[in-house]
Amino acid sequence: MTLLAWVPRLTLAAMLLPVAAGLWGVFAPLFGFITLNGASAAPMADVLAWPGLPRAAWLSVVTGVGSTLIALGLVILILSQLHGSRALMWLRRALSPLLSVPHASAAFGLAFMIAPSGWIARAVSPWLTGWDRPPDLLILNDPAGIALTLGLAVKEMPFLLLIALAALAQTDAIRSLAVARSLGHSGAGAWLKVVLPRLYGQIRLPVYVVLAYAMTAVDMALILGPTTPSTLSVQILRWMSDPDLTLRLQGAAGAVIQLALVIAALAAWFLAEKLVGKLGLLWITSGTRSPWLPALRPLAIAAAATSAIAVLGGLASLAVWSFAARWQFPDALPEALTTRTLDRFLPQLGAPLAETALIATTTTLIALILCIGCLEAGYRKRKPLEGRVMWLVYLPLLIPQIAFLPGLQVLLISGGLTMGRWVVILSHLVFVIPYIFLSLSDPWQAWNTRHATVAHALGASPTRVLFAIRLPMLLAPILTAAAVGFAVSVGQYLPTLLAGGGRIATLTTEAVALASGGDRRAIGVYGIALTLAALLPFALALALPRILYANRRGTHP
Amino acid sequence: MKRMLTALSAALFATTAMAQPDPSNWDAVLKEANGQTVYWNAWGGSTTTNDFIAWVGDRVAEEYGVTLEHVKLTDTADAVARVLAEQQAGKNEGGAVDIIWINGANFASMKRQDLLFGPFAEQLPNWQFVDVDGKTVQTDFTVPTEGYESPWAMAQVVFMYDTADIEAPLTSMDAILEWSTAHPGRFTYPQPPDFLGATFLKQALLDLTDDAAALSQEATPETFAKVSAPLWDYLNTLTPTLWREGKAYPQTGPQQLQLINDGEIDLAISFSPGEASTAIANFQLPETVRTYVLDKGTLGNASYLAIPYNANAAAGAMVIANFILSPEAQAHGLDPLNLGYGTVLDMAKLSDDQRAAFDQIELGVATLTPAQLGTALPEPHPSWMTMLTEEWTKRYGVQ
Numbered sequence: 014m015t016l017l018a019w020v021p022r023l024t025l026a027a028m029l030l031p032v033a034a035g036l037w038g039v040f041a042p043l044f045g046f047i048t049l050n051g052a053s054a055a056p057m058a059d060v061l062a063w064p065g066l067p068r069a070a071w072l073s074v075v076t077g078v079g080s081t082l083i084a085l086g087l088v089i090l091i092l093s094q095l096h097g098s099r100a101l102m103w104l105r106r107a108l109s110p111l112l113s114v115p116h117a118s119a120a121f122g123l124a125f126m127i128a129p130s131g132w133i134a135r136a137v138s139p140w141l142t143g144w145d146r147p148p149d150l151l152i153l154n155d156p157a158g159i160a161l162t163l164g165l166a167v168k169e170m171p172f173l174l175l176i177a178l179a180a181l182a183q184t185d186a187i188r189s190l191a192v193a194r195s196l197g198h199s200g201a202g203a204w205l206k207v208v209l210p211r212l213y214g215q216i217r218l219p220v221y222v223v224l225a226y227a228m229t230a231v232d233m234a235l236i237l238g239p240t241t242p243s244t245l246s247v248q249i250l251r252w253m254s255d256p257d258l259t260l261r262l263q264g265a266a267g268a269v270i271q272l273a274l275v276i277a278a279l280a281a282w283f284l285a286e287k288l289v290g291k292l293g294l295l296w297i298t299s300g301t302r303s304p305w306l307p308a309l310r311p312l313a314i315a316a317a318a319t320s321a322i323a324v325l326g327g328l329a330s331l332a333v334w335s336f337a338a339r340w341q342f343p344d345a346l347p348e349a350l351t352t353r354t355l356d357r358f359l360p361q362l363g364a365p366l367a368e369t370a371l372i373a374t375t376t377t378l379i380a381l382i383l384c385i386g387c388l389e390a391g392y393r394k395r396k397p398l399e400g401r402v403m404w405l406v407y408l409p410l411l412i413p414q415i416a417f418l419p420g421l422q423v424l425l426i427s428g429g430l431t432m433g434r435w436v437v438i439l440s441h442l443v444f445v446i447p448y449i450f451l452s453l454s455d456p457w458q459a460w461n462t463r464h465a466t467v468a469h470a471l472g473a474s475p476t477r478v479l480f481a482i483r484l485p486m487l488l489a490p491i492l493t494a495a496a497v498g499f500a501v502s503v504g505q506y507l508p509t510l511l512a513g514g515g516r517i518a519t520l521t522t523e524a525v526a527l528a529s530g531g532d533r534r535a536i537g538v539y540g541i542a543l544t545l546a547a548l549l550p551f552a553l554a555l556a557l558p559r560i561l562y563a564n565r566r567g568t569h570p
Numbered sequence: 571m572k573r574m575l576t577a578l579s580a581a582l583f584a585t586t587a588m589a590q591p592d593p594s595n596w597d598a599v600l601k602e603a604n605g606q607t608v609y610w611n612a613w614g615g616s617t618t619t620n621d622f623i624a625w626v627g628d629r630v631a632e633e634y635g636v637t638l639e640h641v642k643l644t645d646t647a648d649a650v651a652r653v654l655a656e657q658q659a660g661k662n663e664g665g666a667v668d669i670i671w672i673n674g675a676n677f678a679s680m681k682r683q684d685l686l687f688g689p690f691a692e693q694l695p696n697w698q699f700v701d702v703d704g705k706t707v708q709t710d711f712t713v714p715t716e717g718y719e720s721p722w723a724m725a726q727v728v729f730m731y732d733t734a735d736i737e738a739p740l741t742s743m744d745a746i747l748e749w750s751t752a753h754p755g756r757f758t759y760p761q762p763p764d765f766l767g768a769t770f771l772k773q774a775l776l777d778l779t780d781d782a783a784a785l786s787q788e789a790t791p792e793t794f795a796k797v798s799a800p801l802w803d804y805l806n807t808l809t810p811t812l813w814r815e816g817k818a819y820p821q822t823g824p825q826q827l828q829l830i831n832d833g834e835i836d837l838a839i840s841f842s843p844g845e846a847s848t849a850i851a852n853f854q855l856p857e858t859v860r861t862y863v864l865d866k867g868t869l870g871n872a873s874y875l876a877i878p879y880n881a882n883a884a885a886g887a888m889v890i891a892n893f894i895l896s897p898e899a900q901a902h903g904l905d906p907l908n909l910g911y912g913t914v915l916d917m918a919k920l921s922d923d924q925r926a927a928f929d930q931i932e933l934g935v936a937t938l939t940p941a942q943l944g945t946a947l948p949e950p951h952p953s954w955m956t957m958l959t960e961e962w963t964k965r966y967g968v969q
Contacts, residue, residue: 064964064968065967065968068968128832129834130829130832130833130834145833146833146834147832147833147834149754149755149813149814149834151814151815151817151818153818154818155817155818156817156818239818240761240818240819240821241761241817241818241819241966241967241968242967242968254645254647254648254651255647255651261651261655337853338853339853340853341831341832341833341856342832342833342834357617357621358617360624361620361624514652514666516609516641516666518641518642522642523614523642526614526615526642526643527614527615527617529615529821529822529825530614530615530616530617530822530824530825531615531820531821531822531824531825531826531827531828531829532616532617532824532827532828532854533828534852534853534854535617
């Protein structure tokens with residue numbers, strides 16, 4: 014076997030071994046395979062005895078399922094109403110960069126917007142509301158998790174929307190729509206009846222990913238979520254970092270419960286899909302034309318605009334706070350702008366920035382080499398990507414981070430191994446590989462193989478074709494995939510914290526640590542730095558091919 | 571023969587690797603520290619402390635060639651957990667944590683489990699300046715320090731209030747309750763188990779109980795139930811009048827500053843007499859904020875630095891602990907423009923030049939003088955904090 018043939022196995026191992034090891038680490042203590050000195054023999058019983066468990070578990074389900082439903086509903090509303098319109102093109106352009114905004118930054122920005130003392134309240138006070146002090150309203154960190162649900166929904170909506178737009182290309186939508194419209198259906202009705210059923214099949218896995226993620230998000234829950242009690246994932250994190258080591262195993266037991274919750278929710282979602290499918294079929298075959306549907310168009314535009322403004326406005330408020338001098342309620346803007354906050358924090362940003370860049374670059378390079386190796390190996394064996402492979406790629410994204418990372422830490426501790434930068438990179442790879450693979454596989458397969466045929470005819474080896482023709486021609490999508498991978502790595506909070514043993518300080522971990530201090534100016538600076546770290550590579554990915562290949566046609570979009 | 575040699579060299583290797591520096595030989599400590607990287611694990615939620623630690627890092631790099639890395643924790647307990655984990659895994663040298671900002675329950679637990687390097691504190695050259703008689707720097711929450719941690723700042727509970735909204739200081743817990751009932755939603759405290767939130771519980775208990783002496787003994791379920799009863803009665807009445815009706819709490823002390831600055835609350839607890847002045851200078855509090863202490867007095871304690879038994883850079887850590895006790899560092903920390911923490915030094919032990927640095931400092935508009943602060947009340951035994959926190963969480967932390 015050649016080296017190349019080993020790459021797919023190596024890639025699978027890099028993605029799945031840490032997950033498998035982590036799961037072993039959370040299950041083993043339950044059956045006594047792993048014990049720590051002085052730790053409780055029955056960690057699961059201890060977790061079940063924690064009085065906050067029912068509420069925390071319920072919150073995890075409600076915020077996760079609720080936000081996924083809202084995000085998916087918005088995507089369906091927007092696409093059905095706005096497909097083919099200029100508004101959608103605009104929206105796509107506005108939302109693409111939002112995709113890579115780290116969750117922590119988005120959550121900070123949103124918190125700055127919607128808090129009773131936030132920007133929205135300031136903008137309309139006191140002239141409209143009569144408030145000269147912020148109202149005592151439980152908007153942020155509310156016990157029902159509404160702020161968290163909405164925050165997750167506006168952050169996941171762009172992801173699902175862009176995935177759906179990409180998948181639409183494979184649904185033959187335009188011709189189906191034309192037929193349905195000729196039968197008298199409205200644009201929206203036709204879309205819901207003939208496009209959505211096929212589209213949903215294409216985006217089902219990403220929807221599952223969103224659901225699993227939303228139920229277990231830690232960084233967003235720390236910033237927007239309830240505290241009396243917090244969601245289960247946050248509580249697991251607390252157990253994992255308690256001075257009392259016995260709680261470490263309790264954290265592992267909590268992770269098992271969290272995993273069971275996610276699996277149950279995914280199963281329930283799957284059953285609901287079947288039910289909705291049946292009902293939908295009745296609706297489609299009933300032949301009704303639903304004339305009220307087009308009336309929802311303004312709602313779709315409003316919903317799209319609101320979610321874009323929520324994230325963009327949040328980022329803007331981060332920027333304003335970074336430069337704000339005194340800024341009291343209900344002033345809409347600070348009394349003055351100053352660079353004092355920036356002067357204070359810029360010197361401290363250097364080290365975490367370097368650490369972030371080092372980890373993200375290494376992870377991205379490794380992942381890129383593995384993914385290109387996989388795709389090339391598949392191409393040479395003439396093996397198309399099957400659904401089975403896609404499931405494997407999505408698997409690490411479906412298993413919640415909070416479910417297996419604690420196990421990884423328990424394993425490392427019980428094995429006496431040091432956590433550090435390499436472990437962080439390995440744990441980032443688990444999440445970076447799938448995203449790079451997903452964003453690269455379509456352009457890779459869309460490449461016209463007749464270029465290769467010609468080159469082979471001229472005597473070029475497969476390796477030479479790869480390096481001299483295919484990679485240069487695919488430079489733009491490769492760079493985009495690299496930017497995606499970089500952004501994913503930059504945004505990782507939990508893997509960095511748990512695999513790094515708390516000693517690897519990246520922009521994300523520093524920013525979330527600052528959140529506990531509540532200093533909006535500091536959070537503003539770190540939030541903006543974090544966002545730029547994720548976005549700048551995208552700008553580079555767009556600019557580089559244009560500069561390098563300014564004299565070539567067909568190699569840039 | 572060969573086997574004996576291997577055994578011998580293994581033994582030799584073990585002892586050299588295990589050897590930690592001798593604090594009484596300060597020249598050797600300085601020599602060993604030069605070039606070391608020290609990981610200081612300290613809570614990272616306060617931007618002013620972060621700045622102070624960065625300043626210390628610059629100074630010890632210039633002066634002693636020691637590189638200081640601040641590992642920002644969300645909770646000091648994280649660092650204790652790390653050392654514990656290393657001990658359990660048999661990692662008895664080259665540990666990840668070199669120096670910890672610590673006190674109270676975390677210190678008691680590390681000391682009990684032999685996780686600390688030392689004793690070293692009283693051998694540090696700058697120990698000569700420490701106010702051993704006037705300040706509680708040799709017992710930490712009733713636990714004798716015995717040289718296993720070195721004090722670096724004095725703290726005392728004060729209440730910060732916005733004079734634009736509250737006319738006169740509310741100098742007892744009952745006065746606070748009365749005011750909060752009349753002005754619902756304008757007071758809160760950090761959510762226990764946050765350190766400052768737990769401090770609020772202790773402060774309230776001290777003010778409400780008739781049996782303060784019981785608090786210096788280890789709590790038992792019986793004494794706890796009896797002594798803490800007035801606190802729960804008090805909180806049952808207070809909670810519905812709190813900010814957000816007690817359904818949400820600020821997660822840390824500094825979050826209260828943002829709430830006061832936004833006009834959401836008017837009154838907050840602080841464990842640093844200078845914090846309000848520093849925050850005013852940084853635009854984090856309105857200029858109208860002042861501080862006060864309760865009539866019956868408020869809790870006070872010292873913050874300490876401790877070195878784990880398996881620290882990788884114990885020599886560098888001692889150099890840092892010693893530098894922080896220097897008149898230069900203490901004066902820097904006392905200045906509300908930098909940190910606003912109380913000094914642990916005895917002014918009478920300083921030279922005139924050294925004292926001048928302290929005399930020049932403007933304590934700030936919102937900082938009380940030592941006379942106004944009065945004598946600090948001693949901390950209860952650490953077991954009280956643990957049990958108060960657990961009971962609070964059961965009653966108010968999970969709804």
